[in-house]
Amino acid sequence: MLSYRKFLSQGAIRYNSSLAVAMTMTFILLQGCTIQSLLNTTQDSIHSSFMYNRSTADILARMEVGKANSRVGQQVRNALLFALNGGKQKDDGRYQVNLIITKTTQNLPLSRDIQAPISTSLELSSQYTLLDKKDGSIVDTGKCQTLISYNQNYQNFASDRALRDAENRGAKALAEKLRLVIARTISSL
Template sequence: MWLREKIRRCASRLPRQALIAGFGSLLLAGCLQPVYGPLSAGGSVESELQAIQIDPISDRLGHYLGNELIFNLNGTGSHVPPKYRLKVVVFESVQTPLIDTVSGRASAATVVVNAIYILTPVGGDVPITKGTATVTASYDRNSQRFANLRAARDAEIRDAKALADQIRLRLATAFAAKG
């Protein structure tokens, strides 16, 4: 009998709670703006991203990151006159968290990459946005030297792809916020 009473009380509260939750979501619906929607000043985030010229990035990791950024920002292959310049500086380190106690060699490694990026207009020096992105990729090591080199290079490539995705999302967010 007491179970029926509890079910009846909960059922009477449910419509009221659903109404409050629905009203709250309607209030918040006007606060959200899609990142890839049209900009208030006209145009779109995609067209702004396509107009970014990427400065050359040094080293092998910079080569991988530059190619990924070119593809992520303007994957169409069309030439768009640049309105913005993106300068990226990359710092890479390798950490070996696991050491084999028998051989004394590292059995795994982690490639940590930090990238500092600055987006400026082509004719100006005042940055539109800037920031730091950090990614890591782990790989297993063994006694074969060339296998370790290739695994480290694959980890660098994975880091470059993840960094390019992070930087693209942050640039798109900055354009959407600017409107």
């Protein structure tokens, strides 16, 4: 009986020591991991001369968005302005983002029946340039895109309305992607 108790106590010691080692290793590995919001408050080098912290959300809220040259471009611009600052553009911001929006449609021939709906994909792409208005320098440039599917049919009004709805959905999705990319760029400055 004594050897059985001795065996149990040694097993418990082995189990407790391996658990302690595993917990220590996990703690050591997790010390290097940090989770930080994109919209956190940090001492920004841009605003260090003012001697106060300005959050990324505040910088985004004051961002200017350039003019659009198409209906879809205007939809993306409006959605981006709303995502950045609730739709109220403020003129005292330091940054400006200029957008070039392109759209491409492609029919996917799935059926040969003339009255069957045709599946169509709409691709919205945005070439963006983030400018520092203070000195006119380019802070970031890149491309975002989104793909939206919709159905066309033999009725012209229904097809036009489906395209318009797909453009509106795509504009909102593209604006959200742009907001995330811009927020990431601003938070890394």
